[in-house]
Amino acid sequence: MRREIPLVITGVVGIIMVIQYFVPHSPFDKLDALFSDWFFILAACAIWLGALNLLKLSFIKVSKRKKDWPYAIIIVVSWFAMAGAGFYGGRGFQTPGTNFTWMYDYFYTPLSATMFALLAFFVASASYRAFRARSFLATLLLAAGFLVMMGRVLFDDLLIGVFGSLLGDARPLAYVSDIIMNYLNTAGQRAIMIGIALGTVSTALRIMLGIERSYLGGAD
Amino acid sequence: MIVHDRRDSSRGFFVPLVDYMLNRTSLSIVLLLLLFTVSLCFAQDAESIPDSVAAADSMLIEETFTPQPVSGVTTNDTPNDKGGSIQVSWELSPDDASGLIDHYSVERKVAGAPDSEYEIIGESTAGSSRATDNRAEDGIEYTYRIAVVSLMESVSGGMSEIVSYSSTSDGVRSSAQWFNSTRIVVLIFVVVLSLLIMYYISQAKAGKSLFIRKIAGLEAVDEAVGRATEMGRKIFFIPGTQDMENIQTIAGVTILGRVAKLAAEYECQLEVPVARSLVMIVGREIVKEAYMNAGRPDAFNEDMVRYLTDDQFGYAAAIDGMIVRDKPATIFYMGAFYAESLILAETGNYMGAIQIAGTAMPAQLPFFVAACDYTLIGEELFAASAYLSKEPKLLGSLKGQDVGKGLMLLAILVGVIIQTLGVFDFASLFEIPVD
Known part of the structure; x- marks a missing residue:
């Protein structure tokens, strides 16, 4: 029964959700929003399990002086500071001027932005690797990337400055860049999207029919 | 000895002043200031024109321009929806292209109810010939009319609405549908793919070996x-x-x-x-x-x-x-x-x-x-x-998915050929309106 009941619930709910996509009549019209609400209620309750798990592991790390335990102190202090400020602020804890928003604006936001900013450097190093002309295909990729980049940074303006009357109003790099992005890139993206749609339907069907059970824990 | 200036005493005060002004260019400035003051006084008078006078102005304009009403007001229950919605369409007013129409106002009343009055349920900009009433109650019969609204500036500077009403539409009721026919292509696709997957799962269960490409x-x-x-x-x-x-x-x-x-x-x-x-x-x-x-x-x-x-x-x-x-x-x-x-x-x-x-x-x-x-x-x-x-059952579903992809590729190939030849608008079969 431990396995069967979840399978039946999954199958029934899955079929209902498929039906509601095709049937706009009541009560199916409200089911999507209803199930979404239930999911968010469950997720909101479950957040405590995650938060308490994080706290428990950090306490254990500090108390047993495990490797890198000082980092865990930062987690515990931050956890209590943010949660405490939130509870102290009451219902209006997110309004400007509260301790919570102050910590959010001056600790959380800059830290988050710093992590995001790192992406620029990672893009540079990843591009360096990806665009090395090691084979014919890699060279094609490099050439395409170079043309798109030149077209997007308005390199044409420089060309017009040099060749002026020869080019007239033509912007050859922007044109080539648009061709690559609008036709070659879009075609590739759509092929991937079609595959994803098929995979999604197939996975959903496997789950609804109870063929795929590993998400319930364990195999088959 | 004291010598009196006889000229000054005999000509009085104003004569020397006029002389002074005539002899200097500041006269022109004084005249301009005078003109400006007078015009200000007139402007204030215009602002304080009583309402009755302003109304008379706007009436005067209404006599000169009244927009022609729209015709052919048709209504229908919004198809493929959950109810509570009615679509209204009309033919544009002949004056629409003149630029004198500000907007169309969609008005509704309950049909057959003598005490029911028209209420405005929405507005459409000039050039637009359709609107959707999303506040209809299922099962109640409504009639609609369209008001053509022009905004005219009156002589006194205010804006006046000039309205022409269309004839009343036929009665219409909204209702919910049991099937969204615009999604028929998706349904066919899901059914075909599901049948394929189930067929290959049964094949796999029967012990037939299935080739799955290496990943x-x-x-x-x-x-x-x-x-x-x-x-x-x-x-x-x-x-x-x-x-x-x-x-x-x-x-x-x-x-x-x-x-x-x-x-x-x-x-x-x-x-x-x-x-x-x-x-x-x-x-x-x-x-x-x-x-x-x-x-x-x-x-x-x-x-x-x-x-x-x-x-x-x-x-x-x-x-x-x-x-x-x-x-x-x-x-x-x-x-x-x-x-x-x-x-x-x-x-x-x-x-x-x-x-x-x-x-x-x-x-x-x-x-x-x-x-x-x-x-x-x-x-x-x-x-x-x-x-x-x-697992054979799971591999069977993969095989079905791959065959589904093959069918999709075939449809794309056929679609490209038909569309290129211009025989038939193949792409229209796959159009799904976005909600």
Whole structure:
């Protein structure tokens, strides 16, 4: 029964959700929003399990002086500071001027932005690797990337400055860049999207029919 | 002796003043100021014109321009909807192109109710000939009329509305439909694909061998887990940043079961840092079952699957720290990822880990391809669980999926030829209106 009941619930709910996509009549019209609400209620309750798990592991790390335990102190202090400020602020804890928003604006936001900013450097190093002309295909990729980049940074303006009357109003790099992005890139993206749609339907069907059970824990 | 200026005394005060003004250019300035003052006085008088006078002005304009009403007001129940909606359309007023029409006002009343009065239920801009009433009550019969509204500036400077009404439409009732016919193509596609999958599952059950193409990223899973075992380092499994309602997360955690079983068999340390509490709960169950199935329940520790944070970049920062400190030999990224994909994969690459990624987020695929050793592209992520399990039933579903893709390719090919020849608008068969 431990396995069967979840399978039946999954199958029934899955079929209902498929039906509601095709049937706009009541009560199916409200089911999507209803199930979404239930999911968010469950997720909101479950957040405590995650938060308490994080706290428990950090306490254990500090108390047993495990490797890198000082980092865990930062987690515990931050956890209590943010949660405490939130509870102290009451219902209006997110309004400007509260301790919570102050910590959010001056600790959380800059830290988050710093992590995001790192992406620029990672893009540079990843591009360096990806665009090395090691084979014919890699060279094609490099050439395409170079043309798109030149077209997007308005390199044409420089060309017009040099060749002026020869080019007239033509912007050859922007044109080539648009061709690559609008036709070659879009075609590739759509092929991937079609595959994803098929995979999604197939996975959903496997789950609804109870063929795929590993998400319930364990195999088959 | 005192000498009197006779000229001054005889001409009085004004004469010298006029002389002074006439003899100097400041006269022109004084005249201008005078003119300005007089015009201001007139302007104030105009503002204080009583309403009755202003009304008379606007009436005067109304006599000169009255917009022609719209014709052909038709109404119908909005098709393929959940009810409560009526579509109204009309032919534009002949004056629409003149630029003198401000907007069309859609008015509604309950049909056959003598005490019911017209109420405005919406407005459409000039040039627009349709509107939707989304406040209709199912089963009640309504009639509609369209008011053509022109705004005219009166002589006194105010704006006046000049309105012409159309004739009343026929009565109409809104109702909910039992089938959204615009989605018939999707239904056919789902039914055909489902039948194909079920057919191949039955074939697989009957013992027929099915050819499934090799997926390099999945072939490398054994090797990656083995490598971590040989090096005595951890395996990280990262199931993305989305919750359990996302199909990619579900696909990711199904692969986790296979990886956890391998890790248990090889006695390798597995760590699963997650960004959602529900994923943590599901992940623990999966890993626990996998360890039990591998005959190593003693090696399972529920803290293998641990929650970090819901925050995208907080999660990325925490995992980056773990990668740098623990130096895992193998990292799996399976699920839905956003901008954090490259931050994670590049850090793992820098630390020399063998990395296998799988996602159905097209924008993140190039990053994973650049930074990981193997990448499952889109559909391969969804195929991974079946592929790794080698279960006939699951492999049958994969075969059905592949045949479905073949049909899709055929439809595209036929569509391109027909559309190019201009025989028939093939693409229109697949148009699905966006809600």
